[in-house]
Amino acid sequence: MINENDKLSKFGRRLLEVANKRGCGNTGAMVHAIFYNTECRRIVKIREHKDYKNPFEEKEAIRRNIQNHLTSPKYDNVWKVPSQYMYAYSVILDCSIDYLYGKTDIMSSDLGVVDICQKTGLSEDAVNCLVANKIEMNDEAAFSYATWWSELLNDDSFFYIPMSWLDYARRIVEINDLNRRIEAVERASAETVNEGLDIVTRLLLNDDNQKTLKNIRKDKEDTMLGAHHKMMFCIEHFLNQYADEWAAQQHPNFGEMYYKSEINKRKVLKEYEKHKEI
Incomplete structure (x- = not known):
């Protein structure tokens, strides 16, 4: 190796x-x-x-x-x-x-894959995954992953889902940065002595400073939870909407088929009753 x-x-x-x-x-x-x-x-x-x-x-x-x-x-x-x-x-x-x-970051020698990557910004792996999972829709009952993604991305979900995710992810970054800052303050306090400093400076450097940062973190955590709820609601909304639309397109002729079946059933029963009377 x-x-x-x-x-x-x-x-x-x-x-x-x-x-x-x-x-x-x-x-x-x-x-x-x-x-x-x-x-x-x-x-x-x-x-x-x-x-x-x-x-x-x-x-x-x-x-x-x-x-x-x-x-x-x-x-x-x-x-x-x-x-x-x-x-x-x-x-x-x-x-x-x-x-x-070194003229491109796309490894594939398939010019079709290269063209799709360049036009859409999708990674080579993403394009290969879509191509590999494409199903020829000869069978109406077949389910295609690629078609599922295609239909979902046709709607406003293309923008709203990633934007809600980004808002939530940014809140996580803020929390992580605050945690690093709190950890830095705690390490500095443990490693240094504040003797000889005036009272104002000591107050700025003592536990009150850490408490302030922790209070800020608590507020940030609340906003992060709000962003998470918004993200999940957005995803749920679009997935439910798409599920309803997809389900409505399935078995469109079944209603008429069930109706004819019930009519035939009643005709058979009616004929049976006639024969009984004879």
């Missing part, structure tokens, strides 16, 4: 990131992938006249080059990485060459 604590070049850090993401985070795995990919193996043999006596020599040459790309300061300048290897890395790691060159 390539150690992330090793001295890596700028390109090496980027290569390591995508290699780990693709489950190929060691030089041996990359050597194996390049060697057994016919096209990659051919193009990385820069010295075409070199005839390796055995596969080990060829693999070792590839390994040295990969290790060099990972660790040599020379490759802080990404453009110095040989284009043959840059292409090979993009193939074996299914990765965008633009990502390897």
Whole structure:
């Protein structure tokens, strides 16, 4: 396994990131992938006249080059990485060459995924998740996660849910900052002596200061609870509304079907009564 604590070049850090993401985070795995990919193996043999006596020599040459790309300061300048290897890395790691060159943070070589990420601001993982969970709606009874999110995001919920979450999260930040400040005051009070200070200064530094901060924290906690209630109400409102809309669209013909069933049932009973009389 390539150690992330090793001295890596700028390109090496980027290569390591995508290699780990693709489950190929060691030089041996990359050597194996390049060697057994016919096209990659051919193009990385820069010295075409070199005839390796055995596969080990060829693999070792590839390994040295990969290790060099990972660790040599020379490759802080990404453009110095040989284009043959840059292409090979993009193939074996299914990765965008633009990502390897540091021109984008999107690893995917799928131009469709790249386009969606760039247009929407969604992460690559989010787009891949949506694509992977898309269900062809040939069956009306099928439930699609992607469609569920799509419908929910069509409404005002796209703005109101994240904004209510942000308001609540900011309250948590305020509480955390106050806790850090109170802790700092307590540590400073425990580590220093206030002797020799005038009474006003001592009052500013003693427990009254801590009590003031704790009172402020209590008020902040109340506002945080209010923000939490608002956030949960917002989420509940939109989810309930969407559930009602979705439920209303299910089995629209069942009413007529039930009606016809009841009519047929009554006809059968009526015929049965007639036969009994005969």
